[in-house]
Amino acid sequence: MTDTQLLSAAEQFGTPLYVYDQQTIETQYAKLQQAFSKSNTRFFYACKALSNINILRIIKEMGAGLDTVSINEVQLGLKAGFEPQQILFTPNCVHFLEIEEAMRLGVHINLDNISTLEQFGNKYGNTYPVMLRLNPHIMAGGNFKISTGHIDSKFGISIHQIRHIERIVSRTQIQVEGLHMHTGSEIKDVEVFLQGLEVMLDMVDHFPQVKYLDLGSGFKVPYTASEKGTNILSLGEKLAERIHHFELEHNHPLEIWFEPGKYLVSESGSFVVSVNVIKQTPATVFAGVNSGFNHLIRPMFYDAHHEIHNLSNPDGVERIYTIVGNLCETDTFAWDRFIPEIRENDVLVFRNAGAYGFEMSSSFNSRNQPAEVLFTGNAFKLIRKRQTLDDLLRNQIWEA
Ligand SMILES: *Cc1c(COP(=O)(O)O)cnc(C)c1O
DSSP states (O other): OOHHHHHHHHHHHOSSEEEEEHHHHHHHHHHHHHHTTTSOEEEEEEGGGOOOHHHHHHHHHHTOEEEESSHHHHHHHHHHTOOGGGEEEOOSSOOHHHHHHHHHHTOEEEEOOHHHHHHHHHHHTTSSOEEEEEEOOOOOSSOGGGBOOSTTOOSSEEGGGHHHHHHHHHHHOOOEEEEEOOOBSOBOOHHHHHHHHHHHHHHHTTOTTOOEEEOOOOBOOOSSSSOOOOOHHHHHHHHHHHHHHHHHHHTOOOEEEEOOSHHHHTTTEEEEEEEEEEEEOSSOEEEEESOOTTTOOHHHHHOOOOOEEESSOTTSOEEEEEEEOSSSSOOEEEEEEEEEOOOTTOEEEESSOSSSSGGGOOOGGGOOOOEEEEEETTEEEEEEOOOOHHHHHTTOOOOO
């Protein structure tokens, strides 16, 4: 999808607008398959990154499974056509009833709390196999907010509680079919994954019934031209070697699972906005756009960097801008960027906006959530209508 095509999508559907390129998702999946072809590997797309049902259908067509974190995500997956056994439910701090609901739907379940494990074992014994989400206590990722493996993390059961887990498993006869870890997002260093792998392999020895070793995700994608993503080719090589060695030594075959979210959809997504005003202050030149953190929260929430480009004036002279939104709240997308001269009504694009973009949007300030469009077969297809005032009022109880 070219920038000229993106600009035409903005004209056709209006802004703010999320646009996803199907081919990029397919290319990313092919890269993963290639990198991990030397081990017996399955991928479950972490759909909290982008859960439009049309995207889920693309994922299903590619042959991947689905990683879900809420019962509604499980239901979306089933509606998109996934078989229950292609879906993995990895919730955190949910009520036991939600776990029982997932069980009724027949999906793989990851338990991440001792008390839940105990309740599940007491009630269902060996009748429904489960997976355990462990916290390997590895500090990973660039940002505390997106790291889940540290000591204060609410995610997973600590590996130091292994004796307690073993007592529950032996008393309730609960079948542990898999072990899981997910230590955070944006992990560039291959060694961090391999360190986690070692910890997990030590744990496998405690559970002879384990068939699946789920290493979660956290694959980093580059957000700037100079940044590097996770070297998945190198990881794939080293992982395969280590797993083969383990399988031979322990006579214990393992299927490796990954749960990529960002890696599959981030680069497929563009977020397109229009410039309302140029505002010069004594200190800076602001470009104020028709959006805010209500539509793309990553810069404000994670200090994330998204490349910004001027689609309507690509050859303009580069000048320095601070890009802000139209909310009555500080909503800075980017400080001091060199961007081809921005004029009022120009159309800008935020790159790499496919993951945790629309998905984390809201209607704060009673502004409508953006429309979503899929670029497929060289054409644009609307896959979510722009929100309207009626949508904002839909569940409110009032008399006109
Ligand atoms: C969010 C999440 C993922 C996906 O992480 P990415 O960084 O988007 O790849 C995978 N597994 C679990 C359990 C998650 O919560």
